[in-house]
Amino acid sequence: MSVTPRPFTTGLLASCALLSSAPLFAQDVAPAGAVALPALTVTAKGYAGDELETPLATNAVSGEQMLASGANNPGEALRGLPGLAVASDGAQGQNPVIRGLKKESVVLLVDGMRLNSAQPAGAVASFMSLGLAERIEVVKGPASVLYGTGALGGAINVLMPQATFAPGVHVRAAASVDSASSGVRGTTVVQAARGDHAVMAGASLARIGDYRGASGTVPRTAYDADSFIGQYRFRIDAAQQLRVSLQRHTDKNVWYPGSAKPGTPAALGTVTVHSPTQTRSLAEVGYSRKGGAGALVDLDVRAYRQQVRRVVQAYASGIGREQSDTDVSFVTDGVDARASWLAGPAHFLSVGVNAWQMQASPQRYLNNNPPRFNNHVRNDPFTDGRIDALGVYLQDDMRFGKLNVLAGVRHDTVKGEAAAVNNGAQKSGLSRRDGASSGSLGVIYEVAPLLRPYANLSRAFRAGEMRERFESSPRGDGYYYAGNPQIKPEYARQFELGVKGAGAVADYALAAYRTEISDFISGRVNGAVLAGLPVKQTENIGRVRLTGVEAQGRWQFAAGQWASAAFSRVRGDNLDLNEALFQMPADELSLGWKGSVAAGWSADAALRLVARQDRVAKLYSRGTENASAGFATADIGATYAWRGQSVRVALKNLAGKAYHEHLAEGLSGREIEAPGRSLMASWQGGF
Template structure:
């Protein structure tokens, strides 16, 4: 029998070929079949296991799938997953959206620990480089049970490469390099990762440098040239859209008789300009450091203790409009915080009526200083103490999962930690005490088909920014005001899905409903100050519903078809109006053909893809909605369809490992369009054709 080996994520990830297929001609008497490698999910579950049999809706990117989907930003890396979109600024930012929620309403994690990146801003990117990730797990739906405040819509856990220990007396050293050129903005990405392992020690390190010029859009007529007020103000090369990044990580692990222990350090550094609707630019500096100490200690009776200590230092600096990177920092916005997290998980096997689960406690404390002349957010302190339990039980063809969590959360604005005048005196504290939980079930119709449903309660406490903001947010050309009387958001999320994972066909169909009480959102007040619109935070109940479809069909040994469909609706219960910044309905289709290997060429492939987005009207008063009334640009977008092309091959390199060459063309026909979640849409088109050429060369092994 001729067998094709490939990795597929248990019906939870489609839209790309996974491990390349071995395209060899078959004899007439050979039978075509596929062997699926086992994938284990670790995020959002009581115990690690098969994603097909988890009540929560989880997708995993790892190995070859992650390598091929890997992009400059986290959002673009994940946007092909059903239920996931990306807020951008041209080709910058890449801020993930899960089931219509983003920013403070979803949780981005690094190795299971939440990462704070001042995510309230539409153009504030996660401080994470996908190139340095070992795997990424996406939990869709309320995930407060394990991750606390901020996971109303879901969670994204970006995990470092696992420590690798060799058999006794053996050692190994391997490395990978990556070189990428982007034609659209002249961007160069140069990265390297290396690992050295023995039977007791594991070391790994990675570095990625990225440098880009100005973004280019199709060279269409501007509003000034055409007289059409819906045409953009800028086309062609967009000034002040350049950036530079330098990101790195280092990890060291040791295997002892007590268990596995590790230390990991990550650094993320970004400098970029933003183009403003006035035609001015604004300079921005972002720095993030994270240090983690981890352990995994097996105990008697199937228990394992997993302690984690984490420190994060984050610095955000931004100039006033017109002051570029080249002018240096002018002191306008200077936000800096340190965040400390201590987390202890106890993973167990059979315990009482349960087959396995996790008990945990987590404490976090964030201390922030606002040293700028403008109060984007005040100084203050945010702390949280949580206790949680998450358990699983198999009964025949059923898997039942349930958990409970309690959080004590405190947010304190501190005028003493804020340079500029603020709208409160001394220290102003808000304390919250919230229960959350989840209840889910999976029924196995067959070994390859399952029905899953999950009911989860989420919560999110308002942030320092939402409570106390009072000033110009230059990056969005608006004045934003907080509300110190905001209540915490709570949600009840339920989803129901059918999943299948057969050798030839994998996929899922999921419907969900997320009812949010006291939904927090920015609303245009209709007022202005100094020529800038004033947006203020408000609260209302809201409802989000949606449909996610995905399928991957191995039509023949060489031809693979895949597609995803995303529909999401969000409504303000009081006004019956759409919620802000919901992604447009989207459809993605791809066909991949694996050619026969010839000579030194291994795994050659060609992928043709289509991305369609429906027309989308901006919700009344949402951020950027003012562009529907200006003499240029638009906040609402028309439907569009883009074509993409991928082709590549591998060849044997150093240490008999495979080097890879990939050519990717995004927006193949240089189509004029505006993506609804592109925050430049108000005054510029979305990116034109981009040709990306990448070379990945391994060493050792």
């Protein structure tokens, strides 16, 4: 990647034009394990900005890279990148983890809109089709200035296609198959434009079978997924546009084998969570205005409704049917507004307002009358639960010669309330309002194109989510968690030092960080027993510390030949219990090569080396977190490209290694085994 220095004003104008008119793509198609620093990212600053002028750690994966890797969801697409890991309870349930912090501490966005939900099992990140996504962007570290509550670990933004005004009709399509799951996937996106009207429509379908691990078929890993998107844009004039966007994703017959636990009482046998159907639907209307050279004012306003509906059941092997059945919809109504403008030659200011409200009222039925287990009694965890959030932020992107300074402040108000909890047994004390301030200050200096040191100090917060406030139920660590409507927010403070750079034959990034979290939300054993399990009361139990280092880089060692490497190491400490933080990712190193081998042909290879993780939480997990073995996997592939088309064949897990990730859920010795050797073939092209 070569980077040409550019004046601050010119760069911002180009960034705003790109953000308003076209999707972002990675510069090249890299194999799994290879790392490419993106030229521009919209998630780090809220608008398109040069990654090399951003004093933050970021990653990006293009749609082409996702197809080449065979990823089915964001968790799979991000696995192996520095600072990122995956917590999984099934083939579909792959939740990204940023610097050791899980789904509750990561804000997930779709085209910049929050995807809110409360997940007892599965992955919120999987409620979309990667076949349609054009790019995933990740901001690592506290990001509450732009994204409010929950962004302690960072933010993940999945960018879908946008309607463009390129005249005529254009089609992008892709298809893939793999031998491990006998999975078949197909995607088509159509763009059409005439005059001031532009339309985009897309569909992506996947039929995934039970995949085969090195030790045999892993049962209950099959599922079906269908995704549909559409957008209409009207160009008012050269600067202004209106848009209407629709998205709908459906998963069917999803099981979470990592949730399998012995039932209480024992007559239930093994109880496993599954979801017969789950959907995400989104409707958005928006207005945008992009500034020109004479009046650089970029404005975007949107209103949206996003609904995540799930049927969640717990199948008990001892009785051959469901032990519980829950039907719940999480409905989020939101409004976002952002304006950016050039305030003098050195300051690019942004101001924004984000407001959203999430509502849910789960309906749950239990079969809890031994020995028949057939009473089907209503037992709702809470009624009319609601979380309201309002945030206002101001950010200044400053340029003083070769020095960039990025500073931001934000204030949020978050309120949670419910009409009743515990099947109507409690109706008072269920409301709490909190105010929280966030901030960040980062500096980066261009000593040379290949040497840009930076430092960042940031503060973020996370208010309790809906389950932590209102739901009392068993969890995967063997405890019965009691909700707490009066839970206080937790706060994270991070200091990060790093260096990054890019030139014609090399690019790289290195970061070291230390994060302190106070009022950490977790559970404290209180001596009570409910549903046959010891109780953990949800409380702000104390302090947590995370320290880590991550690195990534590429080097063109010969014409058309690139070597790459990435490394991650994070250490989490529960300072309240004086032990390792629960479920920390293992250290890992990835090595890769990609190169041209003949006219139209390229080949690639990737090696992933993951260390043994024996630094586990014993007191907190009551002995349920055990050490996991280290492992190594290798992938190879070849791609042929011609006239806008490409065909790829790859062999994943070349040696058929039997392994599981440390963050794979499951009883000790019965964790979900990863897929074994798999032959994958894919095609993508445009017309």
